[in-house]
Amino acid sequence: MNIQDETNIHVGQVVPPLQRTIRLTDMVAYAGATWDWHRLHYDPEYVKEKKLPAPIVDGQVFGALLVEQLQDWLGPRSFVHRLSFSFRNLVFAGETVRCEGTVTEVAADRIVCDLRVVVVGEDGGTARIAVAPASATVLLGRADGPGAPGEATR
Amino acid sequence: MSERGSAASPGEARRSLLTDEVRALKGKTKVYTAPEPFGAAAGRYFALAIGDDNPLYFDAEYARAHGLPGVTVPLTLVCETNQYAGRPMDEDGYAGHTWDLDIPGTRQVRGGNTYVFHRRIRPEDVITATWRIQDVTERITRSGQPMLIITSKADYTNQDGQLLAENEETIIFVALESSS
Numbered sequence: 177m178n179i180q181d182e183t184n185i186h187v188g189q190v191v192p193p194l195q196r197t198i199r200l201t202d203m204v205a206y207a208g209a210t211w212d213w214h215r216l217h218y219d220p221e222y223v224k225e226k227k228l229p230a231p232i233v234d235g236q237v238f239g240a241l242l243v244e245q246l247q248d249w250l251g252p253r254s255f256v257h258r259l260s261f262s263f264r265n266l267v268f269a270g271e272t273v274r275c276e277g278t279v280t281e282v283a284a285d286r287i288v289c290d291l292r293v294v295v296v297g298e299d300g301g302t303a304r305i306a307v308a309p310a311s312a313t314v315l316l317g318r319a320d321g322p323g324a325p326g327e328a329t330r
Numbered sequence: 331m332s333e334r335g336s337a338a339s340p341g342e343a344r345r346s347l348l349t350d351e352v353r354a355l356k357g358k359t360k361v362y363t364a365p366e367p368f369g370a371a372a373g374r375y376f377a378l379a380i381g382d383d384n385p386l387y388f389d390a391e392y393a394r395a396h397g398l399p400g401v402t403v404p405l406t407l408v409c410e411t412n413q414y415a416g417r418p419m420d421e422d423g424y425a426g427h428t429w430d431l432d433i434p435g436t437r438q439v440r441g442g443n444t445y446v447f448h449r450r451i452r453p454e455d456v457i458t459a460t461w462r463i464q465d466v467t468e469r470i471t472r473s474g475q476p477m478l479i480i481t482s483k484a485d486y487t488n489q490d491g492q493l494l495a496e497n498e499e500t501i502i503f504v505a506l507e508s509s510s
Contacts, residue, residue: 196381205379209372211412213423222422235440236410237380243405244382252386252396255447256405262442307442319386319396323448323493 191277194245198233200269230268238293238307245275255321261310272296286315347478348468355463363458364414370453373403402450408486409445409497414457433503441500448493455488478503
């Protein structure tokens with residue numbers, strides 16, 4: 177079965193962006209949900225001592241947002257098999273980020289996307305790059321990965 | 331990213347950071363096994379924290395309709411959580427895996443990650459994370475300062491030895507500019 181034919185995905189196609197404002201409250205929730213209570217991520221006094229303008233968004237969250245972006249686009253019968261990302265600039269509490277992507281390869285059962293995460297400026301444009309380069313290989317037509325029992329691929 | 335740094339005496343920053351002690355880190359391994367199953371609540375909590383309302387994380391009927399045995403958790407959570415580590419908080423509040431590296435005269439930044447996912451996490455999975463330092467190299471920055479690049483990788487397996495995910499992480503120690 178050629179999944180790509182069914183979905184009509186093509187090289188150069190833009191992945192629908194995912195935009196999110198990361199409030200301090202979200203960062204506190206993230207700290208709890210990941211068992212990571214490092215004070216850099218929520219304590220204004222601590223970051224002031226470190227001469228930083230505001231608490232720093234934990235960079236790992238951008239990996240989660242990139243997967244969310246891809247899954248929201250491709251639906252439950254897709255599986256992000258590989259995700260790679262490099263950090264470029266810090267992101268601070270209260271800033272808005274946007275996950276962006278383009279399809280670079282299309283095969284019968286998978287696609288590859290170039291991705292990045294940018295900090296959104298007041299004009300809606302790119303204020304700075306948070307994450308780049310980044311890329312993902314997504315398996316199509318299956319809800320689970322190659323390490324799962326075969327029924328998820330039917 | 332971390333902004334932690336250690337003091338160095340003036341002039342020390344331009345010395346090579348790749349000492350015999352640092353070279354010996356290659357191959358160092360740490361293994362952690364979670365004291366309990368991953369749990370569906372952990373996934374639902376994380377999904378709420380990042381604003382991901384995908385029903386795969388809370389609606390078992392929906393998940394089964396798409397071929398999964400039940401609810402799963404957001405894919406990257408296994409690479410982000412410190413649940414398995416079972417470590418107390420340090421003075422900064424951190425309670426996760428660490429190599430306890432102290433490279434004098436440097437500041438530490440995170441380079442990036444490469445995740446490979448083999449299958450979705452199930453609430454009943456009990457995670458073992460096996461971390462290993464794969465490589466230690468040195469480069470010179472554009473401003474002429476040495477920087478140390480430490481690449482480590484975690485393999486996440488469950489109680490049946492199934493490989494669930496891999497996480498390759500790069501940590502960079504950049505020499506602080508000399509004050510002299």
